[in-house]
Amino acid sequence: MLGVLGDEWSLLIVQQTLLGATRYGDFVDALPVSHAVLSGRLRTLVTEDLLTRREYQQHPSRVDYTATSKSRSLWPMLTSIWEWERSWVPEHSHPLPAMRHSSCGVLFAPRLTCRSCETPVVSEKELLAQWGPSGGWERSVPSATTRRRSAERRAGVLFPQTMTVIGDRWGFAVLVAAFVGIGRFTDFQNELGAPTATISGRLAIFTAEGILHTVAGRYVLTDKGRALLPVVVCALEWAQRWYPDPDGPAVRVTHVACGHRFDPKLTCDHCLEPLRGAQISTS
Structure with a gap:
């Protein structure tokens, strides 16, 4: 992925x-x-x-x-990105329009929901992520680097801040590490095996954009950063669906409240019905 x-x-x-x-x-x-x-x-x-x-x-x-x-089948990830940019990135040159759910006819926000127990999930603390038989940082970090584009050149894209996360392989790896509790610079470096300049650069960008902040020498997700949870889990679900490993899943995610495997589902915050990509339009 x-x-x-x-x-x-x-x-x-x-x-x-x-x-x-x-x-x-x-x-x-x-x-x-x-x-x-x-x-x-x-x-x-x-x-x-x-x-x-x-x-x-x-x-x-x-x-x-x-x-x-x-x-x-990427629509849940892209819908989550759209909602995050609308809610947390006000500096769009043209504000992103709201999303309308054709089933109930109203403007809505997607809710991340556990498919097993139908309960909304609002925090990463409600989930337990563990490596599966095919998982591990050495297989989950990028094998090649990509050139980062400047802020000026990113200005014309639809999701400018998301692209600093999803559009950069090391950035995404750093974000996932933050979600599973890695916080100290040396731990990011040791777990991911990345060069010092790579880790410091990504952490500096995420701090400047308000996705991370420092608390007692640790990098911690802000509310803005934690709001990326639907993007991360929808990306993970897509990856494990389309790139299965014969040894088993790379990551196992459990919903702590019900004890079942967490299978993400997006629902409408108005009618509470499951969303479908074809039912979503912009207004």
């Missing part, structure tokens, strides 16, 4: 596809991306079965790109 979605352009291209973009020019119009980068990411997304490439005209050759089941 980190290898495929831990790249801001890949996630943004999938997001644009789910919003209706299908042709190369649609992506060029929507994203401040170079032709070389766009062409490369489209090839990768097709290879990873996140997009389907179809030639609809031969002379001259023209193709379109459509979402697959694999990419459509």
Whole structure:
């Protein structure tokens, strides 16, 4: 998952596809991306079965790109990102619109809910995360680095602060580590095995953006950082669904209240019914 979605352009291209973009020019119009980068990411997304490439005209050759089941199932993660940016990132040049649930017809906020007991989950303290048989930091951190884009170049993207987390593989690994209780600089470095400059850089960015703050020498999630919980668990659920390991899951998450495996579900905070991607529109 980190290898495929831990790249801001890949996630943004999938997001644009789910919003209706299908042709190369649609992506060029929507994203401040170079032709070389766009062409490369489209090839990768097709290879990873996140997009389907179809030639609809031969002379001259023209193709379109459509979402697959694999990419459509990212809607819980993308919905959680949308809600987090609306709630916690006020500096959008154009405010993000609210989301409407077509089933009940009202503007809503998604609620993270346990599928087993139907109880809302509002804090990471309600969940217990443990490594599964195929898990471990050495298999869960990026094997390659990606170039971070400057704040000025990120200004044109739809989810600027989310991209500092999801759009950066080391950033996502640092965030997950914070969610499972790692707090001291040396512990981040020892657990993740990252260079000192990499850890210090990501921690500095998260602190500047209000996702982490320091308490008695430890980096601790703020309310803003803890509100990323739905993004993290929906990303994890997607990863383990589409990239299963024959040895078993990489991470086991238990809902402490009911004692069952935590399978995340998003529900409407108004009608309390389960959400479906096709029922969500912007207003």
